[in-house]
Amino acid sequence: MTTPSISAVHPASSAGAGAGTRKLKGGILSLGLTVYALVTLYPLIWLFISAFKTNEEFYSRPFGLPDVWNWSNYARAWEVADMGTAFMNSAIVTLLALAITLIMGALCAYVISRFQFRGKLLVMGTFMLGMLIPIHSTLVPLFILMNKVDILNTYAALILPYTAFELPIAIFVCVAYMNTFPKEIEEAAMIDGSGYWGIFLRMMLPLSLPALATVGILAFLRYWNDFSFALVFISDPKLKTLPLSLSIFATGYSTDYKLTMAAMALAVIPTILAYLVLQEQVMKGMTAGAVKG
Amino acid sequence: MSSALRIRGFIAIGLLPALALFVFFVIVPILWSSYYGFFDWKGIGAMKFIGLDNYKEVVQDRLFWHSFKNNLLIVAASVFGQVPIALLLSLVLLKNGWFQKFIRASIFMPMVLSSVVVGIIWGYIYHPQIGILNFLLDSLGLESWKMQWLSDPAVSMYAIMVPIIWLNVGPYLIMFIAALQNIPSEIDDAANIDGARGSRKLFSIKLPMIWDTIKVAVVLCISGSLKAFDLIYVMTGGGPANSTELLASYMYNNTFSIYRFGYGSAVSTMIIIISLVLVAGSQYLMKSKK
Numbered sequence: 042m043t044t045p046s047i048s049a050v051h052p053a054s055s056a057g058a059g060a061g062t063r064k065l066k067g068g069i070l071s072l073g074l075t076v077y078a079l080v081t082l083y084p085l086i087w088l089f090i091s092a093f094k095t096n097e098e099f100y101s102r103p104f105g106l107p108d109v110w111n112w113s114n115y116a117r118a119w120e121v122a123d124m125g126t127a128f129m130n131s132a133i134v135t136l137l138a139l140a141i142t143l144i145m146g147a148l149c150a151y152v153i154s155r156f157q158f159r160g161k162l163l164v165m166g167t168f169m170l171g172m173l174i175p176i177h178s179t180l181v182p183l184f185i186l187m188n189k190v191d192i193l194n195t196y197a198a199l200i201l202p203y204t205a206f207e208l209p210i211a212i213f214v215c216v217a218y219m220n221t222f223p224k225e226i227e228e229a230a231m232i233d234g235s236g237y238w239g240i241f242l243r244m245m246l247p248l249s250l251p252a253l254a255t256v257g258i259l260a261f262l263r264y265w266n267d268f269s270f271a272l273v274f275i276s277d278p279k280l281k282t283l284p285l286s287l288s289i290f291a292t293g294y295s296t297d298y299k300l301t302m303a304a305m306a307l308a309v310i311p312t313i314l315a316y317l318v319l320q321e322q323v324m325k326g327m328t329a330g331a332v333k334g
Numbered sequence: 335m336s337s338a339l340r341i342r343g344f345i346a347i348g349l350l351p352a353l354a355l356f357v358f359f360v361i362v363p364i365l366w367s368s369y370y371g372f373f374d375w376k377g378i379g380a381m382k383f384i385g386l387d388n389y390k391e392v393v394q395d396r397l398f399w400h401s402f403k404n405n406l407l408i409v410a411a412s413v414f415g416q417v418p419i420a421l422l423l424s425l426v427l428l429k430n431g432w433f434q435k436f437i438r439a440s441i442f443m444p445m446v447l448s449s450v451v452v453g454i455i456w457g458y459i460y461h462p463q464i465g466i467l468n469f470l471l472d473s474l475g476l477e478s479w480k481m482q483w484l485s486d487p488a489v490s491m492y493a494i495m496v497p498i499i500w501l502n503v504g505p506y507l508i509m510f511i512a513a514l515q516n517i518p519s520e521i522d523d524a525a526n527i528d529g530a531r532g533s534r535k536l537f538s539i540k541l542p543m544i545w546d547t548i549k550v551a552v553v554l555c556i557s558g559s560l561k562a563f564d565l566i567y568v569m570t571g572g573g574p575a576n577s578t579e580l581l582a583s584y585m586y587n588n589t590f591s592i593y594r595f596g597y598g599s600a601v602s603t604m605i606i607i608i609s610l611v612l613v614a615g616s617q618y619l620m621k622s623k624k
Binding site for chain 2: 173201236
């Protein structure tokens with residue numbers, strides 16, 4: 042800001058100076074923001090660069106680039122950490138849980154949004170309660186329960202609780218979205234002779250795609266990244282998911298840093314790809330998920 | 335089949351499977367474990383009824399309250415770290431240009447990583463011998479600032495707060511930007527006509543207009559503090575000397591390391607009660623402070 046006395050004397054030049062300082066300020070701000078963003082991204086950049094190094098380079102020049110980019114680190118990490126198995130397990134568990142979450146969530150949301158029945162408030166209240174319970178406090182109770190029904194060390198030990206804990210947010214996001222549809226569209230379908238299943242499959246599901254996308258992204262990231270449930274419910278090496286096998290690998294190979302880095306880099310590629318493609322939806326979805334869940 | 339029956343049938347098929355799954359895996363275990371809390375039980379073999387002994391032991395264990403204090407420290411780090419950083423950034427990242435979008439997306443990025451990966455990376459950053467933080471301090475000539483970041487009980491808890499803040503700025507930033515963009519432009523125009531500028535506009539108009547969002551953010555910090563278990567488990571396991579123990583890791587260590595399932599169940603019940611009281615209490619306080 043220039044002072045009024047100067048601007049009274051040289052109106053034209055002061056306007057130029059004002060714009061100049063504003064530009065300078067804007068430049069400094071942009072520079073500061075860029076630095077902040079790079080600092081935020083640095084741990085990740087460091088991860089991907091370190092994964093190409095030798096162990097010596099990792100110790101002696103942690104900030105430098107590798108002399109030779111060792112792609113073989115990735116291949117070796119894949120093999121040594123048995124990441125094929127872990128990727129497969131994570132993919133199976135995530136996809137199955139995702140499918141069940143979306144189908145059950147959408148169907149439940151359709152019923153809650155469109156039908157009147159006794160006990161509706163009770164049902165909604167029950168699901169609401171689920172969003173208040175801190176997920177980690179249930180590790181011991183769930184372990185005891187799954188031990189009793191004998192499903193520890195199965196895919197179901199992850200798929201079922203993942204789905205159960207994700208259902209409330211899935212239902213509430215979908216109900217909020219379906220409530221905005223006008224009633225007329227179903228009445229038209231009713232006259233055409235579609236039953237409730239027909240309306241659900243041919244009308245509600247396609248119309249709810251944006252809400253389902255939000256729910257799906259959120260669920261995908263939670264399932265793919267989950268560590269605590271896998272840690273407590275899975276001990277069979279053949280069933281270990283990616284985060285669990287990474288944590289074990291990092292402890293076991295604690296001095297072979299390049300391999301651990303390469304294994305981690307491989308493990309984060311799917312979520313980073315998903316993020317690069319869908320960043321706006323991921324940001325909105327995860328923020329909504331944080332507020333509601 | 336009559337149409338009333340068909341409606342009922344459809345409602346039942348639509349609701350019951352989801353409701354059953356949810357009740358069985360979320361509600362039942364919680365109720366069940368509050369019951370197991372009354373027993374001395376190693377997970378296998380006979381259960382011995384001991385009344386309130388487990389619950390008494392939880393309440394009297396100094397380590398439990400120490401863990402609770404660490405949870406509160408994380409709440410404080412979130413309220414005084416994440417929230418102000420996100421708020422400041424939101425004020426300068428309000429426009430929807432490509433540059434602002436790029437910065438927002440970069441800041442949000444850590445959220446999509448598994449907490450195991452985050453924990454191992456930060457473990458390497460803090461590592462006493464190979465860590466890049468100590469390496470950086472060395473090369474800047476600040477040897478005296480070098481520390482055993484994660485293995486010195488006096489600093490470990492504070493060292494853990496940095497990745498927690500780093501990780502969580504993103505969603506708060508997006509929340510604040512959405513709230514700021516929701517302020518009607520007429521209000522901004524009116525303020526400009528009245529001659530309000532920079533900081534005056536910030537404190538008299540923008541902050542009051544998004545105050546509700548800030549309150550939501552504070553409540554989120556409280557419930558979010560209970561989610562730090564993964565990071566702590568990977569980085570320190572609650573150590574050294576229990577200095578970074580959280581309620582959840584305390585429960586984990588007291589159940590699965592020493593096979594005290596009755597005691598672990600009692601701790602689980604206590605955590606749920608504490609967190610419900612905290613969340614309900616914070617929401618009540620936020621509502622009444624109008």
